[in-house]
Amino acid sequence: xxxxxxxxxIRTIYEDRSGIIxxxxxxxxxxxxxxxxxxxxxxxxxxxxxxxxxxxYGISExxxxxxxxxxxxxxxxxxxxxxxLTRSDKMIPATSNYCMMNETFKLKYDGCLGMFCDASGNIxxxxxxxLYKIDNRxxxxxxxxxQLTSIPCRSVxxxxxxxxGEIWGAHRDALFKVNPQGDLLEEIDVSSYTE
Numbered sequence: 499x500x501x502x503x504x505x506x507x508i509r510t511i512y513e514d515r516s517g518i519i520x521x522x523x524x525x526x527x528x529x530x531x532x533x534x535x536x537x538x539x540x541x542x543x544x545x546x547x548x549x550x551x552x553x554x555y556g557i558s559e560x561x562x563x564x565x566x567x568x569x570x571x572x573x574x575x576x577x578x579x580x581x582x583l584t585r586s587d588k589m590i591p592a593t594s595n596y597c598m599m600n601e602t603f604k605l606k607y608d609g610c611l612g613m614f615c616d617a618s619g620n621i622x623x624x625x626x627x628x629l630y631k632i633d634n635r636x637x638x639x640x641x642x643x644x645q646l647t648s649i650p651c652r653s654v655x656x657x658x659x660x661x662x663g664e665i666w667g668a669h670r671d672a673l674f675k676v677n678p679q680g681d682l683l684e685e686i687d688v689s690s691y692t693e
Contacts, residue, residue: 506523507523507524507525508521508522508523509522509523509524509553509554509555509556510522510554510555510556510557510612512557512558512559514559514563514565514579515559515563518530518532518583520557520565521537521557522554522555522556522557522567523554524552524553525539525552525553526539526540526541526542526550526551526552526553526554527539527540527542527551527554527557527567528540529582529583540582540590541588541589541590542567542575542577542582542589542590542591542592543589543590543591543592544572544575544591544592544594544595544597544600545591546595546600547572547573547595547597547599547600548599549569549571549572549573549575549595549597549599549608550572551567551569551572551575551592552569552570552571552572553569553570553571553572554567554568554569554570555568555569555570555610555611555612556568556610556611556612556613556614556623557613558613558614558615558621559579559615560576560615560619560621560634561615561619562619563579564576564577564578564579564593564634565577565578565579565582566613566615566621567613568610568611568612568613568623568625569608569610570609570610570611571608571609572595572597572608573595573596573597573598573600573605573608573610574595574596574597574605574610574613574621574623574630574632575592575594575595575596576592576593576594576595576621576634577590577592577593578593594634594637596630596632596639602637603637603639604639605625605628605630605639605641606625606628606641607625607628608625609625610623610624610625610630611624611625611655611656612624612656612657613657614657614658614659616659616663616665617659617663619634619635620632620633620634621634622657622659622665622676624654624655624656624657624667625654628641628642628654629641629642629654629657629667629683630642642683654667654668654669655667655668655669656668664676672685672686672687673685673686674686
């Protein structure tokens with residue numbers, strides 16, 4: 499068990515649907531208690547893999563209100579929101595941990611940088627070497643690779659979902675758009691926009 503303290507290096511800030519502010523740091527993550535006017539640090543660990551949510555780089559909420567974390571060394575964690583808000587003084591077990599070591603929730607690489615939940619409830623994650631789509635209803639992760647697309651997924655820097663539900667991403671030299679129904683990546687030519 500690894501208990502960590504708060505850290506001032508903030509990697510991400512996320513406001514959930516109920517208005518609670520969550521922050522990801524190099525020491526884990528925390529939520530802001532508006533009543534007490536303080537941040538409450540959360541220690542999350544998956545008992546089966548031994549991974550923890552240190553170095554939280556991305557935070558999102560799924561359609562069921564569960565909180566998801568993308569971490570730099572532990573993969574992706576899913577937790578019940580109520581557990582995080584009521585058990586913050588103790589180690590909080592993850593309900594799922596997608597990582598390289600977990601055969602049930604398998605990822606190709608653990609270094610995850612950002613994430614969001616789409617309108618269908620899928621969790622999208624950009625990792626240092628991969629782009630993942632996690633179907634948490636089926637408990638499986640789909641990953642994009644150069645064998646499936648010409649876009650260099652190993653260098654995806656950021657992803658986001660616009661107000662129309664379209665998924666966009668950026669790698670070193672270009673933008674791309676994802677068609678979530680067919681899981682197809684389309685590269686956007688931005689050369690005409692540069693000088």
